[in-house]
Amino acid sequence: MNVPAQEAPFETVRDVVVENPVISAQKLDFWYGQSQALFANDLDIAPRKVTAIIGPSGCGKSTHLRVYNRIFEQYRGQRAGGRVLLDGQDLLAPGTDSIALRRRIGMIFQKPTPFPMSIFENVAYGVRLHFSFSRKELERKVEESLRAAALWDEVKDLLHKPGTALSGGQQQRLCIARALAMSPDVLLMDEPTSAIDPVATARIEELVLQLKERLTVVIVTHNMQQAARISDHTAFFHLGRIIEFGATAKMFTNPSHPKTEEYITGRFG
Amino acid sequence: MTPRRLADLWKAQTSFRKSSAFHRHVDRAFRYLTLACAATTLLLVGAILWNLIEHAWPSITKFGLGFVTSSQWNPVKSQYGAASSIYGTLVSTAIALILALPISLAIALFLTSYAPPWLAKIVGTCVELLAAIPSIIYGMWGLFVFAPYMQKTVQPMLAKLPGPLFDGAPLGVGMLTAGIILALMILPFLTAVMRDVFAMTPPVLMESAAGMGSTSWEVTRKISIPYGLRGLIGATFLGLGRAIGETMAVTFVIGNSHRISTSLFAPGNTIASTLANEFNEADSPLLEAALIELGLILFVITLIIQILAHLWLKNLQKRQAR
Numbered sequence: 001m002n003v004p005a006q007e008a009p010f011e012t013v014r015d016v017v018v019e020n021p022v023i024s025a026q027k028l029d030f031w032y033g034q035s036q037a038l039f040a041n042d043l044d045i046a047p048r049k050v051t052a053i054i055g056p057s058g059c060g061k062s063t064h065l066r067v068y069n070r071i072f073e074q075y076r077g078q079r080a081g082g083r084v085l086l087d088g089q090d091l092l093a094p095g096t097d098s099i100a101l102r103r104r105i106g107m108i109f110q111k112p113t114p115f116p117m118s119i120f121e122n123v124a125y126g127v128r129l130h131f132s133f134s135r136k137e138l139e140r141k142v143e144e145s146l147r148a149a150a151l152w153d154e155v156k157d158l159l160h161k162p163g164t165a166l167s168g169g170q171q172q173r174l175c176i177a178r179a180l181a182m183s184p185d186v187l188l189m190d191e192p193t194s195a196i197d198p199v200a201t202a203r204i205e206e207l208v209l210q211l212k213e214r215l216t217v218v219i220v221t222h223n224m225q226q227a228a229r230i231s232d233h234t235a236f237f238h239l240g241r242i243i244e245f246g247a248t249a250k251m252f253t254n255p256s257h258p259k260t261e262e263y264i265t266g267r268f269g
Numbered sequence: 270m271t272p273r274r275l276a277d278l279w280k281a282q283t284s285f286r287k288s289s290a291f292h293r294h295v296d297r298a299f300r301y302l303t304l305a306c307a308a309t310t311l312l313l314v315g316a317i318l319w320n321l322i323e324h325a326w327p328s329i330t331k332f333g334l335g336f337v338t339s340s341q342w343n344p345v346k347s348q349y350g351a352a353s354s355i356y357g358t359l360v361s362t363a364i365a366l367i368l369a370l371p372i373s374l375a376i377a378l379f380l381t382s383y384a385p386p387w388l389a390k391i392v393g394t395c396v397e398l399l400a401a402i403p404s405i406i407y408g409m410w411g412l413f414v415f416a417p418y419m420q421k422t423v424q425p426m427l428a429k430l431p432g433p434l435f436d437g438a439p440l441g442v443g444m445l446t447a448g449i450i451l452a453l454m455i456l457p458f459l460t461a462v463m464r465d466v467f468a469m470t471p472p473v474l475m476e477s478a479a480g481m482g483s484t485s486w487e488v489t490r491k492i493s494i495p496y497g498l499r500g501l502i503g504a505t506f507l508g509l510g511r512a513i514g515e516t517m518a519v520t521f522v523i524g525n526s527h528r529i530s531t532s533l534f535a536p537g538n539t540i541a542s543t544l545a546n547e548f549n550e551a552d553s554p555l556l557e558a559a560l561i562e563l564g565l566i567l568f569v570i571t572l573i574i575q576i577l578a579h580l581w582l583k584n585l586q587k588r589q590a591r
């Protein structure tokens with residue numbers, strides 16, 4: 001009788017320990033119907049730092065990110081196993097209030113997603129959902145968020161024009177302002193600059209560095225230079241597993257795992 | 270790019286274009302062909318309008334403006350007025366839209382955002398089948414099945430409501446019944462178009478809104494509906510266009526009386542139903558002219574609605590682009 005060879009238990013190579021993580025994924029599995037996309041992901045997200053997620057196409061970066069705000073539960077057949085702790089509470093637990101969770105965790109997509117309404121209403125959208133502000137407070141919040149997203153000076157006279165009238169880079173910053181207006185603790189960004197030009201990309205990178213003074217950023221990127229420029233920690237994904245997690249500076253100069261080295265030197269992916 | 274290279278490129282392109290004289294001719298021929306087609310439709314509309322006016326002329330000169338203000342329709346005295354037909358057309362169409370719009374909106378939303386895919390498919394197919402039923406079937410069903418039901422069950426219930434709308438004897442046939450049948454007729458069509466409009470909302474936009482903590486209903490109301498607004502308005506006007514000119518179904522159930530009544534139970538008529546009823550027996554030239562003038566009015570009403578719809582959409586576009 002053939003006994004299947006016992007696979008060696010998989011271990012992520014890890015060279016930093018994150019103190020007091022905001023988010024802590026523990027043995028996170030993910031399935032699209034019958035096919036498993038994530039395998040026992042362990043990942044700690046450090047507060048007020050930028051964590052980059054890198055890896056070849058299809059390795060599960062977006063899938064991992066989409067567990068954090070439970071957006072996957074919108075779709076039939078998608079399910080997650082394991083635990084994801086947010087401030088010590090398992091956000092995958094059945095009793096979690098998804099709506100309150102999504103106030104705390106903002107998400108930015110690859111393509112800008114301005115809503116079919118004015119610039120002002122776009123930014124006010126989340127505020128109206130979650131807070132009952134007076135008109136004055138609302139206006140103040142909108143201005144503050146647009147300033148924080150480095151967009152105020154460009155749009156302050158166009159607040160009542162549709163959000164779709166802005167350029168791609170401006171639209172992306174509008175989406176960031178919209179997320180910031182909900183005062184989130186964490187901002188998830190899934191390849192936020194891959195659809196916009198280099199100048200606009202530089203502005204958003206600058207913005208991310210400013211934002212980390214007040215919140216935690218997790219950013220998926222295919223751009224190694226971008227990860228190196230703006231992130232503190234980096235997680236390298238491959239085939240649904242986290243191969244290596246460490247300080248960005250160390251990982252990009254002296255990766256521990258041969259696969260990581262192959263990837264960041266551009267030999268595959 | 271240097272000016273020199275630009276010039277070269279331009280030269281290369283123009284010389285290429287000159288060499289393909291054949292293509293240029295084909296291109297021009299095609300342009301004239303499309304122009305001719307467009308012109309034909311315009312001419313056709315103009316010709317129909319002209320013909321209607323020409324044949325209605327005896328009635329126009331005889332009754333003048335009185336034709337649209339009087340509801341008298343008396344072949345014995347040769348007195349004809351269109352007021353009750355115009356009134357009935359507008360009221361039955363309004364009832365149809367008021368009933369059909371919210372219901373079709375709800376079904377379309379259910380199909381696109383709430384129903385499991387297998388159910389959406391089945392219901393969607395049924396909706397399309399319903400849209401294909403000929404209107405005379407709706408009319409017969411309305412007369413033999415629905416009108417008696419209205420008379421025995423619905424109207425006695427509505428009669429208990431205060432106000433003049435639901436006064437009078439429950440006859441079964443009448444303005445309300447016609448409005449409801451019309452609503453049923455345009456419902457599948459409206460639903461199908463609206464479903465297609467909603468299916469156009471980019472999923473990432475809806476996910477983005479859901480990711481901010483919106484409920485499904487909030488995503489629908491604040492994202493899907495505004496995103497598809499132009500299409501929804503367009504669908505509404507198409508439905509309106511269908512209801513306003515609908516003939517067979519209405520003729521069966523409206524009661525066909527030339528009277529204006531505040532009660533929705535009362536029998537009435539529409540322009541289309543009057544035409545269908547009376548054209549056979551139109552033996553005097555004046556009656557014929559009066560009927561054609563009715564047709565002219567229907568034509569003008571639909572034209573006005575089309576123009577209003579157009580202006581509204583334009584205005585909407587301008588406001589969105591401001």
Ligand SMILES: Nc1ncnc2c1ncn2[C@@H]1O[C@H](COP(=O)(O)OP(=O)(O)OP(=O)(O)O)[C@@H](O)[C@H]1O
Nearest residue numbers: 032035037055056057058059060061062063064222
């Ligand atoms: N909706 C879905 N249904 C089924 N399988 C899916 C779905 N979305 C993703 N997958 C699969 O899950 C795996 C991980 O996909 P994911 O989108 O997370 O990759 P990614 O790392 O974000 O890739 P990319 O860099 O191209 O964005 C892939 O193998 C993909 O084919």
Ligand SMILES: [Mg+2]
Nearest residue numbers: 061062063190
């Ligand atoms: Mg992805």
